[in-house]
Amino acid sequence: MKLDKPVTDGPCWTELGTSDLEAAGRFYADLFGWRTRTDPRQEASGYTVARLGDAPVAAMSPRYQDTQPVAWNVAFSVTDADKAAEAVREAGGTVILMPRDIFDAGRLTVARDPGGAVFQMWQPRAFTGAGVFxxxxxxxxxxxxxxxxxxxxxxxTAVFGWTVHPLEEYTQWGIDGADFGGMLEMGEGFPHEVPSHWLPYFAVEDVDLTADAAVRAGGIVLTQPTTVPHGPRIAILKDPQGALFGVHAVDHEH
Structure with missing residues (x-):
């Protein structure tokens, strides 16, 4: 990611909905060195923020209903959550959760794109998002x-105005030329029951060592460490509760 902080229309946060909050906290602490703290307020419903040093980097929470999958999701920063929700509808998407205030931290809405992938949009107030990228x-x-x-x-492109950088079998998303993510078409190799989804990748110093550590901590390696042509070394992992996420070698040039 060429972005080094949350910017409008770019990714700003990632959250894990999990079936075992304590076990997930231990797993990611082993993997990434995260320190977690659960919000003690009853209305926060167990929301837990993970930090590296003093910087917030991600969150975890219990699933809010039994039908909610164990999964990571991604949030994008917007200046106005209500206008962003309207833009989603106008572009052919679906608003799943109408915009609502989250304490004094910001305003949240949850949407689904026309392909079925769910994502969040966050209008920051006291909380702008991840403290480090x-x-x-x-x-x-x-x-x-x-x-x-x-x-x-x-x-x-209609909702966020992203730039599109097509490669041979991959498309990269960007903001003013700064690529922050990509798109992969799910072909016949993907089971039909796997829905379209957003997948976060976390930067690591050594992908192979991280994959080994994930296995020791009870996770599974779904895609073995591999070096992407003209790109970084990556792996796709599954945590012990079943949530998928990627890791990639940190880019020291940015």
Whole structure:
């Protein structure tokens, strides 16, 4: 990710909805060195922020209903959550959660793109998002896996104004030329029951060592460490509760 802080229309935060908050906290602490703290307020429903040093980098929470999958999700920063929700509807998406205030931190809305992938939009107030990007243990890239690439390209460029950088078998998203994520078409190799989704990648110093550490901590390596042509070394992992996430070698040039 060339972005080093949250910017309007770019990714600003990632959250894990999990079936075992304590176990997930231990797993990611082992993997990334995160320190977690659960909000004690009852109305926060167990919301837990993970930090590297003093910087917030991600969050975890219990699932809010039994049908909610164990999964990571991605939030994008917007200047006005209500206008962003309207833009989603106008572009052919669906608003799942109407804009609502989250204490004094900001205003949140949850949406689904025309291909079925769910994402969040965050209007910051007291909380702007992750305190660090593309440093070891922090969010470094976001990837959309979809079965409707043409539709969702039109959708996201309409809603956020992203730049589109097509490569041979991959498309990269950017803001004013700063690429922060990508899109991969889900072909026949993906099981039909796997829905379109956003996948966060966390930056690490050594992808191979991180994959080994994930296995020792009870996780699974889904995609073995591999070096992407003209790109970084990556792996896709699954935590012990079943949530998927990626890791990539940190880019020291940015």
């Amino acid at each position: 593309n440093a070891p243990g922090s969010l470094g890239w976001v990837e959309l896996l979809t079965r409707a690439p043409a539709e969702v390209t039109d959708f996201y």
